[in-house]
Amino acid sequence: TGRLCLHPPSDLQNAAAGSFASAFAALVLCPTELVKCRLQTMYEMETSGKIAKSQNTVWSVVKTVFRKDGPLGFYHGLSSTLLREVPGYFFFFGGYELSRSFFASGRSKDELGPVPLMLSGGFGGICLWLAVYPVDCIKSRIQxxxxxxxxxxxxxxxxxxxxNEGVLALYSGLKPTLIRAFPANGALFLAYEYSRKLMMNQFEAY
Incomplete structure (x- = not known):
């Protein structure tokens, strides 16, 4: 019997697959980010003296949202989360795959070493945030x-x-986000690729 030979997906197909998957991730991210944004805002207001200090915890915010707005209250900002995730992860995976193709220069991408993988991951992270940072700003404000x-x-x-604040307000905090995104996503994809190779080698050994 012959073995089925599957061609690896193209860079565009990988980008589209990541974009599609992100729509489902948004359903989980939206409630958790809503709670995070509210906790951060409460802390800043307490620090500035705008509100009295209180015992704000994740659980207290969850109970407040549920009591006031019900289960759907956790999805304030869902549309903007989708507007961030779906195109953002297209650029994220697209940037990563294009960068890997550039470094591979006709060779198999699986032959790339740790430095090209980290640079590719960092580039993907930069592409993500450059594309969607204003949307993320609006999402956080809504929540x-x-x-x-x-x-x-x-x-x-x-x-x-x-x-009220000007266009540049949509990019407030972009620089530290990009500085964080490059090493974080470089490490993420490096760990992903090497753990994938390890598991594939173990699978083939059996």
Whole structure:
């Protein structure tokens, strides 16, 4: 019997697959990021003296959201999370795969060493955040404003930020995000590729 020979997916196909998968990840990310954003906002308000100090924990925020808005309250900002994740991960995986193709120069990508893999992962992370950082800013603002019921949806929040704070406000904090993204995603893909190779070698040994 002949063995089925499958061609590896193209860079575009890998990017599209990552983009599709991110839509499902958004369903998990949205509630957790909503809780995180609210905790961070409460801490900043306590530090600045705008509100009295209290015992704010993950569980207390979860109970407050559930009591006030029910289960759907955890999905404030879902549309903006999807707008960030779906195109963002297209650029993330697309940038990673294109960079690997560049370093491979016609060879198999599996032959790449740790340095090209880390550089490719870092490049993918940079592509992700350059593409979606303004959307992430709007998403976080929506999730914070939903505490007081003042959030006005994606378009309304976007217009409000640009009108009151200027376009550059959408990129506030981009530089440290990029500085963090490069080594973090470089390490992520390096660990992924080497653990994948290890597991494949063990699988083939059996």
């Amino acid at each position: 914070v404003l939903s505490m007081s019921g003042k959030q006005a949806g994606f378009i309304g929040t976007f217009i409000s930020i640009v009108k």
